[in-house]
Amino acid sequence: MKIKSITLNHFRGATRPLTIPFDVRKKFTLIYGENGTGKSSIVDALEFLFDQKRNSAFLSVNSKSTTPEVKITDEAGHEYTTGSTIPEKVAILRRSFMSELCTQSASDFYAFFQEFLDLSQFQKSEQNLQKLTKTLNRKCTDLLTEIKDLSLEIEDIYRQHISAELAHPLDDAKEYAKREMKTQFSIQREVNLLLSRHSQLQNLLAQRSGILSQLQAKSSELKQIAKSLDVRLISLLKLLDEATQIIQADESTPTKCPVCEQVIKKDEVLASLARRKKEIAEIKSLNTKKEQLEESRKRLNLQQTNFEQQIKELISQPLEITELTQHALDIKPESSWEEIAKALKDWEPNIAILNERKDNLESVLDIFSQIKSKVSKLGKLEKEFKTTHLCYRKAENLVNILKNTRHAYVQKLLNSLTGTICGFYEQMHSGEGISTIKLSLKENQNKSLEVLADFYGKTNVKPKDYYSEAHLDSLALSIFLAVSKAQNKKILILDDILTSLDLPHLQRILTQLKQLIGNNTFSQIILTTHIERLRNECKFRGSGSYDVIELKPWAINTGIFPKQQFQTLLDELNEALSNPQIDKNELALKASLQLDSVLSLLCEVYHLPLAYGKEKHTLGEYLVAINKKLKKQLKVIIPNEGEEPLEELIQKCYDYSWIRNEYAHINLKAEVSESEVHSFALDVKALSEVLFCQQCGTYITKHNKQKGIRSCPNECKKLEPVELV
Numbered sequence: 001m002k003i004k005s006i007t008l009n010h011f012r013g014a015t016r017p018l019t020i021p022f023d024v025r026k027k028f029t030l031i032y033g034e035n036g037t038g039k040s041s042i043v044d045a046l047e048f049l050f051d052q053k054r055n056s057a058f059l060s061v062n063s064k065s066t067t068p069e070v071k072i073t074d075e076a077g078h079e080y081t082t083g084s085t086i087p088e089k090v091a092i093l094r095r096s097f098m099s100e101l102c103t104q105s106a107s108d109f110y111a112f113f114q115e116f117l118d119l120s121q122f123q124k125s126e127q128n129l130q131k132l133t134k135t136l137n138r139k140c141t142d143l144l145t146e147i148k149d150l151s152l153e154i155e156d157i158y159r160q161h162i163s164a165e166l167a168h169p170l171d172d173a174k175e176y177a178k179r180e181m182k183t184q185f186s187i188q189r190e191v192n193l194l195l196s197r198h199s200q201l202q203n204l205l206a207q208r209s210g211i212l213s214q215l216q217a218k219s220s221e222l223k224q225i226a227k228s229l230d231v232r233l234i235s236l237l238k239l240l241d242e243a244t245q246i247i248q249a250d251e252s253t254p255t256k257c258p259v260c261e262q263v264i265k266k267d268e269v270l271a272s273l274a275r276r277k278k279e280i281a282e283i284k285s286l287n288t289k290k291e292q293l294e295e296s297r298k299r300l301n302l303q304q305t306n307f308e309q310q311i312k313e314l315i316s317q318p319l320e321i322t323e324l325t326q327h328a329l330d331i332k333p334e335s336s337w338e339e340i341a342k343a344l345k346d347w348e349p350n351i352a353i354l355n356e357r358k359d360n361l362e363s364v365l366d367i368f369s370q371i372k373s374k375v376s377k378l379g380k381l382e383k384e385f386k387t388t389h390l391c392y393r394k395a396e397n398l399v400n401i402l403k404n405t406r407h408a409y410v411q412k413l414l415n416s417l418t419g420t421i422c423g424f425y426e427q428m429h430s431g432e433g434i435s436t437i438k439l440s441l442k443e444n445q446n447k448s449l450e451v452l453a454d455f456y457g458k459t460n461v462k463p464k465d466y467y468s469e470a471h472l473d474s475l476a477l478s479i480f481l482a483v484s485k486a487q488n489k490k491i492l493i494l495d496d497i498l499t500s501l502d503l504p505h506l507q508r509i510l511t512q513l514k515q516l517i518g519n520n521t522f523s524q525i526i527l528t529t530h531i532e533r534l535r536n537e538c539k540f541r542g543s544g545s546y547d548v549i550e551l552k553p554w555a556i557n558t559g560i561f562p563k564q565q566f567q568t569l570l571d572e573l574n575e576a577l578s579n580p581q582i583d584k585n586e587l588a589l590k591a592s593l594q595l596d597s598v599l600s601l602l603c604e605v606y607h608l609p610l611a612y613g614k615e616k617h618t619l620g621e622y623l624v625a626i627n628k629k630l631k632k633q634l635k636v637i638i639p640n641e642g643e644e645p646l647e648e649l650i651q652k653c654y655d656y657s658w659i660r661n662e663y664a665h666i667n668l669k670a671e672v673s674e675s676e677v678h679s680f681a682l683d684v685k686a687l688s689e690v691l692f693c694q695q696c697g698t699y700i701t702k703h704n705k706q707k708g709i710r711s712c713p714n715e716c717k718k719l720e721p722v723e724l725v
Contacts, residue, residue: 001088001490002027002075002524006045008560011068013041015060015559022526023547024075027517031528032535033551038560039528043092043495045070046526049080050090050491062556088523091484092493093477101476103464106448113439113449116483117413122406129399136392143385147378154374161367174375184368187323188361191354194319197329198351201314202344205337208307211300218297225290237277237284244273311340327354407441414439414449417482424478427512428505429471437463437475451479470500477509485521492516492525498534503604506534514545536569536597569594570688577681584677591681595619595653598688601699602626602634605710606724623654630724636690636700637718649687656680693717 002024008014020042022029033039048058049070058068071081080086101112151170158173246258247270255266316333327350331343418439426435434455442448452460453467453475463475477497484492492513498506516522529535538546552561573590576583599622602608608625634646656676692699693712700719703710711718 003072003491003526004075004077005073006042007069007071007073008041008045009069010060010063010065011041011045011048011070012058012060013038013554013560014045015062015556018560020549020560020562022549026545026547027522027524028514028538028545029524029526029547029549030535030538031526031549031551032530032532033528034530034553036554037530037551038554039530039551040495041560043094043493043528046072046090046493047092049082049084050086051092060559088491089487089489090491090493091480091487091489093480093495093497095496095499098473098476098480098497099469101479102451102467102472106442106445106450109451110447110449112479113414113483114447116417116487117410119406119410122402122409126399126402126406129395129402133392133395133399136388136395140385140389140392143381143388147381147385150374150378150381154371154378157367157370157374173371176371183323184361184365188358188365190319190321190324191358191361194321194324194327194329195351195354195358197314197319198344198347201311201331201340204307204311204314205341205344208304208311208337211304211307215297215300215304218293218300222290222293222297225286225293240273240277244270244277247273315340324354411441414441417486420482420485421475421478424481424512425475428474428478428508430508434467434471437478451475470502470505473497473500474505474509481512481516485516490523492522494525494527496528496530498527498529498531503533503537503600506531507537507604510534510537533600569597570685570692573681573685573688577678577685582674582678584672584674587681588672588677591677591684594688595684596622598684598691599626601691601701605701605719606630619654626650633721635720637720638716639718644690646687646690649683649690652683653680653687691719 003022004024005019005021007017007019009017031039031042044058048068049072059065060068069081071079073079101109154173155170158176162176163172243258247255247266250256250258250266254263255269256262257264257269312333315331315335319329321328329343329347329350331340335343418437421439422435422437425437429435434453436454438452438460440450440452440460442450451463453463455461455463455466458466463472467475477494481492498509501509513525513527517525535548535550539548550563552558552563554560569590573594576587576590596617599619600617603622603625608630631647631650634650635643636646637643693714693716695716696712696714698712700710700712700717702713703722708722709715709718710720710722
């Protein structure tokens with residue numbers, strides 16, 4: 001993807017709708033303009049769109065709209081506006097960020113690399129593990145507090161109720177609970193058993209006595225019934241019942257007696273039988289009651305036998321009396337019922353004693369139970385603490401392992417990145433011996449990274465302590481390019497980043513950026529600048545590989561305004577020469593600017609010793625650099641047309657004595673005629689047109705080492721010598 005055009009409306013400096021086209025045939029676009037022409041507004045718009053950065057200040061000052069509008073169109077005609085998903089990865093470097101990158105804190109420096117490092121999974125796992133570690137640590141602390149509080153409770157109970165003079169109250173309480181609890185519970189069991197055995201025997205004896213009384217009463221009642229009961233009448237009653245049933249069932253006529261078979265009167269006989277049965281009904285009731293009494297006595301006898309059996313079993317069961325021998329319930333199995341009852345009666349004074357002992361034991365055992373319960377809980381807490389603390393230590397070890405793994409992983413990525421950074425920096429500062437750069441994670445600091453370098457014998461120093469502003473800027477650019485390359489960013493946007501660099505370094509950086517485009521590291525680079533020489537370098541000496549967009553001065557009514565037609569300095573000089581009314585000052589100024597550009601070009605081509613750190617140079621400085629020997633050798637060859645020596649053309653431009661101040665400008669205070677200025681301008685034009693190829697639109701700067709020539713891109717013109725010997 002390449003950006004073909006960008007459209008702004010209501011956006012910062014774009015107070016009027018603006019569309020800036022890009023030449024997509026060229027991968028490198030230079031946006032040139034003085035300060036305040038709107039370069040930053042264009043970069044803000046790209047950042048607004050690509051990075052989704054929103055800022056109310058982006059709205060232009062005279063806008064009646066509430067929303068700034070930005071749209072880009074790519075080479076395929078696809079349009080992207082706010083909220084669109086843009087397929088390409090874009091890297092944007094602002095001057096303000098670049099100047100701070102190598103001087104900011106280790107944590108802020110690390111933040112720049114976060115997207116490249118992509119530690120989201122590491123960080124998520126580490127955060128979860130750290131959260132677990134904190135939870136376990138907090139639980140261990142809570143358990144220790146609970147263990148401590150519970151231990152103090154146990155000690156207080158033991159001191160208050162058991163013993164106040166102990167060297168190790170907690171250990172003594174634990175030991176006491178183990179040793180004494182068993183004994184005291186054994187005594188309590190014996191007391192309860194003795195009291196229960198006595199109570200059981202008494203109850204059983206009382207129940208036996210009650211049953212015996214019931215048996216005696218029932219026997220007496222049976223004797224009384226026996227005296228009144230006539231057995232024969234019982235048999236007769238039975239016989240009368242049977243006779244009544246037979247006669248009632250006999251349906252024959254006449255009815256006969258079932259015994260003698262004589263004819264009888266059925267109704268009279270049945271009436272007689274009923275009367276007779278009524279007379280002996282009381283005997284029947286007595287007989288029923290007798291049967292019930294006999295059944296009841298039978299059950300009582302069985303109960304008596306069971307109670308007596310239980311009593312014998314209780315007496316025969318041995319009691320393990322160990323602590324209470326003086327209160328033993330001693331009854332022999334062969335003892336009579338009277339002896340058993342007497343023994344229980346004689347033992348009754350022990351009941352009060354044992355009940356008192358029982359109450360005391362319950363009070364003591366309640367304390368023991370508290371100690372035992374708390375000791376048991378303490379043991380569980382100590383076990384839980386041991387398990388939790390083990391988990392905490394393991395989690396802590398895992399956190400350290402994960403940290404070390406992350407640290408090693410990050411350092412490995414940084415080491416791989418360092419080689420690229422050093423390569424870029426060495427290309428920018430070739431032969432200066434300061435290209436050993438290291439990216440190092442700070443020990444024991446999370447998300448902290450510092451950049452270190454070697455500087456003339458000093459190792460691992462911070463560049464901000466030793467490097468100049470220009471070197472820090474180029475280092476920041478090297479880091480930014482390396483990270484953007486590693487992240488596979490395809491569109492590179494650089495906003496006015498080269499202000500601190502001199503011309504040789506600017507040229508190296510331009511060469512480097514062209515290489516990155518040439519090898520498809522980036523598909524498009526957009527560079528903004530206010531450096532005129534950089535504009536000239538790209539426009540006039542870039543072999544046609546740069547798309548140069550120049551912005552006019554900004555005004556609120558016109559907004560950002562690109563120049564419709566790009567004019568070279570030579571174009572401007574020709575325009576001034578064609579003006580019928582000569583403006584001496586303007587013509588001298590344009591001629592001197594063009595002369596400075598041409599002489600600077602020759603110095604750069606042949607790497608002549610010129611003070612590149614200066615923004616402007618005098619004609620005398622150029623005269624020293626381009627000496628007599630070189631002037632004699634310089635010539636331009638036009639294939640099939642001949643050659644043009646440059647010595648005379650250069651010398652003519654040198655012969656104007658009033659051109660001696662900075663930047664080859666005229667001395668405006670000198671008395672110079674219009675004709676002399678006009679002659680000077682014509683001489684500059686003649687020299688420039690020989691060195692400039694109109695067909696290629698650039699100067700003769702391209703060095704083809706394979707062919708051994710220096711020419712314009714299409715080899716329309718060639719410059720000799722190719723190199724200085």
